[in-house]
Amino acid sequence: xxxxxxxxxxxxxxxxxxxxxxxxxxxxxxxxxxxxxxxxxxxxxxxxxxxxxxxxxxxxxxxxxxxxxxxxxxxxxxxxxxxxxxxxxxxxxxxxxxxxxxxxxxxxxxxxxxxxxxxxxxxxxxxxxxxxxxxxxxxxxxxxxxxxxxxxxxxxxxxxxxxxxxxxxxxxxxxxxxxxxxxxxxxxxx
Amino acid sequence: xxxxxxxxxxxxxxxxxxxxxxxxxxxxxxxxxxxxxxxxxxxxxxxxxxxxxxxxxxxxxxxxxxxxxxxxxxxxxxxxxxxxxxxxxxxxxxxxxxxxxxxxxxxxxxxxxxxxxxxxxxxxxxxxxxxxxxxxxxxxxxxxxxxxxxxxxxxxxxxxxxxxxxxxxxxxxxxxxxxxxxxxxxxxxxxx
Numbered sequence: 001x002x003x004x005x006x007x008x009x010x011x012x013x014x015x016x017x018x019x020x021x022x023x024x025x026x027x028x029x030x031x032x033x034x035x036x037x038x039x040x041x042x043x044x045x046x047x048x049x050x051x052x053x054x055x056x057x058x059x060x061x062x063x064x065x066x067x068x069x070x071x072x073x074x075x076x077x078x079x080x081x082x083x084x085x086x087x088x089x090x091x092x093x094x095x096x097x098x099x100x101x102x103x104x105x106x107x108x109x110x111x112x113x114x115x116x117x118x119x120x121x122x123x124x125x126x127x128x129x130x131x132x133x134x135x136x137x138x139x140x141x142x143x144x145x146x147x148x149x150x151x152x153x154x155x156x157x158x159x160x161x162x163x164x165x166x167x168x169x170x171x172x173x174x175x176x177x178x179x180x181x182x183x184x185x186x187x188x189x190x
Numbered sequence: 191x192x193x194x195x196x197x198x199x200x201x202x203x204x205x206x207x208x209x210x211x212x213x214x215x216x217x218x219x220x221x222x223x224x225x226x227x228x229x230x231x232x233x234x235x236x237x238x239x240x241x242x243x244x245x246x247x248x249x250x251x252x253x254x255x256x257x258x259x260x261x262x263x264x265x266x267x268x269x270x271x272x273x274x275x276x277x278x279x280x281x282x283x284x285x286x287x288x289x290x291x292x293x294x295x296x297x298x299x300x301x302x303x304x305x306x307x308x309x310x311x312x313x314x315x316x317x318x319x320x321x322x323x324x325x326x327x328x329x330x331x332x333x334x335x336x337x338x339x340x341x342x343x344x345x346x347x348x349x350x351x352x353x354x355x356x357x358x359x360x361x362x363x364x365x366x367x368x369x370x371x372x373x374x375x376x377x378x379x380x381x382x
Binding site for chain 1: 217219225226246247248250252261263265266267268270319321322341342343345376377378379
């Protein structure tokens with residue numbers, strides 16, 4: 001069987017999956033053409049950098065992120081990629097390509113970003129095909145998941161609409177000293 | 191030796207002991223498509239005091255007290271504190287509160303209006319790895335009305351001021367941010 005992933009023990013969350021969880025997860029997996037606007041803060045040890053996400057558009061596993069400095073609104077960085085490769089264009093106009101996306105992000109920006117799984121976590125579901133542990137809180141909302149070495153906390157959700165289930169508005173993912181925080185100010189389906 | 195253009199600009203900026211305005215900021219990419227739009231208000235006071243608030247959906251507060259710059263992001267529930275260094279004082283908004291005498295050390299200044307009543311100055315940072323290529327300051331009848339930035343990718347950001355008030359006293363506590371104790375406070379060594 002797959003390796004057992006455990007939640008940190010002090011979460012007070014229930015591991016039992018609500019009866020409608022599979023249905024909700026299926027709907028959120030099917031929701032794979034969308035755009036969001038928001039902010040990202042990446043922290044390593046005591047250094048933190050944040051950026052405005054002017055646009056993150058996703059089409060199944062292909063993503064295109066347009067970031068700009070949170071300080072000046074200028075200095076844009078673009079990440080275009082999918083599970084297999086990534087192109088990064090930085091503020092000084094340089095471009096970098098690699099078939100190891102996470103290594104490239106780390107090399108170019110110094111950030112630790114789990115790009116392969118982030119497009120799922122941002123919707124409030126674990127990435128398929130990898131072991132994960134889920135923690136549910138009141139009203140059966142997914143409060144936390146552990147996967148790929150990260151603990152991911154869903155701190156705020158948006159209201160569900162008739163077309164879409166509730167989606168995360170504030171997510172914090174930690175992995176040792178690394179921490180990524182995502183604040184989503186607007187979701188849009190394409 | 192200060193050129194007449196630099197002194198013309200320095201003189202105008204030095205008139206502002208304090209500067210208060212609402213702003214609208216539009217960032218467009220090299221094809222002119224709007225990448226980001228925001229509005230808010232700012233206050234600046236000589237010798238490094240600066241306050242900036244961007245309204246939701248991309249809410250943000252910035253305050254500088256001459257030594258440090260604090261950036262509070264309510265969405266991210268995070269405050270980041272940077273040391274005030276020359277890279278920061280070269281940012282446009284801080285021009286209004288920073289020390290203006292050293293302008294020509296940081297920028298090459300040229301006046302680009304054709305002798306129109308209201309002057310326009312273009313400032314090109316001497317520091318090669320500055321975040322922007324050029325900054326244009328557009329003056330109106332009353333005061334500075336617009337700041338236009340261009341970066342090496344052809345992206346531009348235009349900051350337009352309205353309800354401008356100059357040299358009215360501004361209380362000191364305006365430049366100290368308040369935020370809930372629950373937010374994370376992070377001290378960064380380097381400027382953003």
